[in-house]
Amino acid sequence: MNPRTAALFADARAESRAALIGYLPAGFPTIDASVALIDEMLAGGVDLVEVGLPYSDPLMDGVAIQDAVQIALSEGTTTEDVLSIVERISLSDSQAAVVMSYWNPIERFGLQSFVDRLAAAGGSGVITPDLTPEEAGPWIAATDSNDIDRTFLVAPSSTDARIQTVAEACTGFVYAASTMGVTGARDQVSNAAPTLVERVRERTTAPIGVGLGVSSADQAAGIAGYADGVIVGSAFVRRILDAGDLAAARASVRAFAEELAEGVRRPVDRIPVTAN
């Protein structure tokens, strides 16, 4: 695992809390504004930021992220811009940035160049929601050549055998999709999530992040009881879409990050993590 990411999850574990993971699309609502907004997230207590690479066909995303991505693309955001945003954001020593991207833009950019450029920009890993380990041979080779972590996803529908395959292919944290569905804030996070995390936990010692649908500090606290990372995306995006201007958006993102950071630290009955 990338040392920065490893340290971040180890610190959170030592503090008996979950890491807070926040997502925003690069270039939303503009390239400069996205740097400022990601910095607010980080200042508000996000430990690991997922910088989304905007893609024309985001078939795993719900309405909020679709809208944000469309704005980012109409701003002309390119893969080069995504890399420069990763370089420009202000990470402390205990924070990390990864890129979240659908597969085609990475393939088009060139796997090895992407990995090398991302490492040079200070990035720690890549999450690929539509790439499964079966199709990832060249990607595994490229990421192994560098300190760039690979994160694949598991879902409630994944068989135990598939969870094993996915967990073994991940070098960063494992992304557990809490629900069968697309991204988007939900009032309740599916009760499938704890079971899924338990099934993953039986097969790996890697940290497990839970995402899809998390929209409040209470939900974050609940998930922090059984997972190593709480992932929040659409709820941040929604706050920016609803804000009147950039100043309001920054304040709202900052306040929400602080709320969530409190949530992942709230004393909860943590299910003890048994490394096996």
Add this chain to the structure above:
Amino acid sequence: MTTTHEPTQEATREAASSRSVADSQPGHFGPYGGRFVPEALMAALDELEVAFDSAVADPQFARQLADLERDYTGRPSPLTRAHRFGAECGGARIYLKREDLNHTGSHKINNVLGQALLTTRMGKDRIIAETGAGQHGVASATAAALLGLECVVYMGREDTERQALNVTRMELLGATVVPVDTGTRTLKDAINEAMRDWVTNVDSTHYLLGTVTGPAPFPRIVRHFHSVIGRETREQILEIEGRLPDAAIACVGGGSNAMGLFAGFIDDPGVLLVGYEAGGEGVDSGRHAARFAMGAPGVLHGARTYVMQDEWGQTVPSHSISAGLDYPGVGPEHAWLHDTGRARYEAITDAEAMEAFALLSRTEGIIPAIETAHALAGAMRLGRELGPDAVIVINLSGRGDKDVQTAAQWFGMQGDQ
């Protein structure tokens, strides 16, 4: 020119049609195909693959499907000699495989009946579908009505407007049509929306994908259910001409009607296979759907294939006068047939297609779908190239009732109100 007179070996051919031409790995066609999907869908794709393989091996399923094809679809569809149209194709002997005469008016019903039966076999009671021209949506709504399934069809807003007649047909059949307002508001975005629905409702729902694109096993399943086109055509042309054709040709959007026809001749190296994609306003205009002429290998909608994309890998909007060919990707098996040279692919502009549309209407009394008109324009070009002794079969994949408004506008006719 080929003069092969080989007997039809039905059993062998049927077996061959259900496996890929180049299964380097299961679900792949050379470097193309595969599964590039959210993990949440992997279990459903595995389930579908198992259900399909067991259905194909089950004689009762084959009988059930064959009965529906005969008694409901009206198969076999005729192979019609087009004498007067042939005179405009360099005098070549032109045959039309009349998929336009199928129930619902296009080839789409072949795949839909097969997959709808699979849906009930998997114990699911809801189907979702994407549609461009509306032909697949109408066929899906039809099969859903027949088998008592709930049906939701996703259709780009722009397509609901240019194919309003088909929207009404779907609604009359009891389906819910959901207009899609994201992205380019066409077929590509309808597929995104269908995928989002599927990942959310996968326990109860089968995604009845309408063409030979998408993640494995869809390209193989859809080809299998359409291979009846090629099988019948092969028998019919051997019966009529006493030999195989020189060329078998079809239009290619996603490529299901072409794959169905090609399946009958793919192992006959003497039969030239040609697919015609939409050249729109010209391949240099930037407004076209010419994936092979202007696209590059990439990943779209779950498979590696030829994709119209920019230098950053973003999908580029396609354009065609025909909604059914207006798609920036193409079936992965076509990508492989293209690279290996087994099939060739050419672009036909809107104007060439509309000329052929009018010509077939006036020489044969058959109004084709505008999608199909691209293959007819191809025949005019190919017939002149091969000469009057050539035998060419064209998949007449659909009828043009849905296109009369577009045609009236194009030709400036009175019907254009």
